[in-house]
Amino acid sequence: MSIAQKALEQGKGIVRLAPNWVPRSFCVPGRRIKLHPDDYYAYGGERGGIDERWFASTTPADNGPLTSKNEGLSEIVFEDNGKTERVLLRDAVEELKADLLGERIWNKYESWPMYSKFFDNKGALPHHVHHRDEHANLTNQNGKPEAYYFPPQANNHGGDFPYTFFGINPGTSKDELMECLKNFTKGDNKITNLSQAHRLQPGTGWDVPPGVLHAPGSLCTYEPQKASDVFSMYQSLTGDSIVPEELLWKDTPEDRKGDYDWLIEILDWELNVDPNIRQNRFMEPIPAEPLEQMESDGYVDKWVCYKSRDFSAKELTVLPGATVTIRDAAAYGMIMMQGHGTMGVWNIETPTMIRFDQLTHDEYFVSEKAAKEGVEIVNLSKTDPIVMLKHFGPDNPDLDL
Numbered sequence: 001m002s003i004a005q006k007a008l009e010q011g012k013g014i015v016r017l018a019p020n021w022v023p024r025s026f027c028v029p030g031r032r033i034k035l036h037p038d039d040y041y042a043y044g045g046e047r048g049g050i051d052e053r054w055f056a057s058t059t060p061a062d063n064g065p066l067t068s069k070n071e072g073l074s075e076i077v078f079e080d081n082g083k084t085e086r087v088l089l090r091d092a093v094e095e096l097k098a099d100l101l102g103e104r105i106w107n108k109y110e111s112w113p114m115y116s117k118f119f120d121n122k123g124a125l126p127h128h129v130h131h132r133d134e135h136a137n138l139t140n141q142n143g144k145p146e147a148y149y150f151p152p153q154a155n156n157h158g159g160d161f162p163y164t165f166f167g168i169n170p171g172t173s174k175d176e177l178m179e180c181l182k183n184f185t186k187g188d189n190k191i192t193n194l195s196q197a198h199r200l201q202p203g204t205g206w207d208v209p210p211g212v213l214h215a216p217g218s219l220c221t222y223e224p225q226k227a228s229d230v231f232s233m234y235q236s237l238t239g240d241s242i243v244p245e246e247l248l249w250k251d252t253p254e255d256r257k258g259d260y261d262w263l264i265e266i267l268d269w270e271l272n273v274d275p276n277i278r279q280n281r282f283m284e285p286i287p288a289e290p291l292e293q294m295e296s297d298g299y300v301d302k303w304v305c306y307k308s309r310d311f312s313a314k315e316l317t318v319l320p321g322a323t324v325t326i327r328d329a330a331a332y333g334m335i336m337m338q339g340h341g342t343m344g345v346w347n348i349e350t351p352t353m354i355r356f357d358q359l360t361h362d363e364y365f366v367s368e369k370a371a372k373e374g375v376e377i378v379n380l381s382k383t384d385p386i387v388m389l390k391h392f393g394p395d396n397p398d399l400d401l
Contacts, residue, residue, distance in 0.1 A: 014345070016346065019053060019359070032157070053117060098368075104368075105394070113227045130231050131211070145208065149205035151222055155220050205283040212271050299316065302314060321381070332392045
């Protein structure tokens with residue numbers, strides 16, 4: 001029996017995942033993702049700081065020529081008789097197929113087509129865009145819609161700039177934007193003069209379709225997204241940091257590099273200049289079931305990311321001392337945000353601090369079969385709620401908003 005099969009059997013349909021840390025050379029860590037203070041530069045200074053932890057990922061990180069082997073790829077952990085073995089979640093998906101993902105996802109995608117992450121940056125990121133499928137496909141990638149949720153547990157401070165720019169001001173011309181792009185190598189190209197920032201609020205989120213420019217702010221962000229790491233940076237200076245020109249042309253076909261028309265083409269112009277961008281893209285949590293009934297049953301389940309068909313996410317709270325059985329119609333990954341207890345056969349806990357190479361009991365992947373049968377969660381604390389975030393794949397059958 002393979003490691004993947006043994007792990008699925010041991011967990012009765014729920015597999016344990018190892019922490020998956022990702023550095024970014026152009027980022028400064030916000031230090032809110034529980035990594036030990038000595039380990040934020042564990043990949044070495046030239047790789048930059050670790051400001052991301054990826055969840056349920058079968059997608060490799062695209063961090064240039066220095067990217068390490070299996071960077072960004074989640075691993076399943078199997079422990080038995082004092083021996084620990086690991087297998088990539090990507091390889092387990094290819095082997096277990098519908099036994100892990102369910103027939104609906106496997107038959108259509110033959111892969112796990114999303115992942116989630118914590119993005120934890122001290123400052124703002126440059127205004128950038130994730131390509132739509134039609135443009136990403138030209139470099140053999142998928143387009144990338146994504147969404148944001150700002151967990152209160154991970155935001156004890158707001159960082160240097162807790163505001164995010166979205167889109168382009170209505171009335172802006174393509175020529176005005178083109179001028180900014182052509183000035184990319186001249187210092188500050190001032191692209192955010194053409195945009196508007198929105199103050200970020202813990203406990204809420206935003207939907208970010210592909211083709212929409214955005215400059216993420218400095219809250220620690222939970223980001224479900226389509227399985228891709230495609231992007232292009234349109235802002236040349238953030239704070240005191242110069243953005244390399246190579247990132248402007250990242251994921252551009254060779255025959256279009258240097259062609260500024262391409263940079264305009266990959267934008268969804270109408271979504272970028274939407275005058276109601278906050279109304280259409282902002283997300284308040286929505287109860288998944290009647291709130292009073294859930295509370296009387298010992299839990300609260302809320303949709304926190306729900307405007308994209310490519311993925312969705314929930315925040316599940318299990319009240320102190322409660323034992324509940326939670327049923328979902330689809331496979332999902334999950335990460336603990338608060339509390340401790342049990343989930344099926346597993347102990348679940350929320351570590352305070354994690355070493356770079358340390359294993360934890362805060363992240364799992366739940367097969368569709370286990371999700372449908374129902375997962376029993378026991379909160380062993382009399383005072384502290386269990387809070388977990390759950391990330392689902394495309395077209396969640398439970399999502400009917």
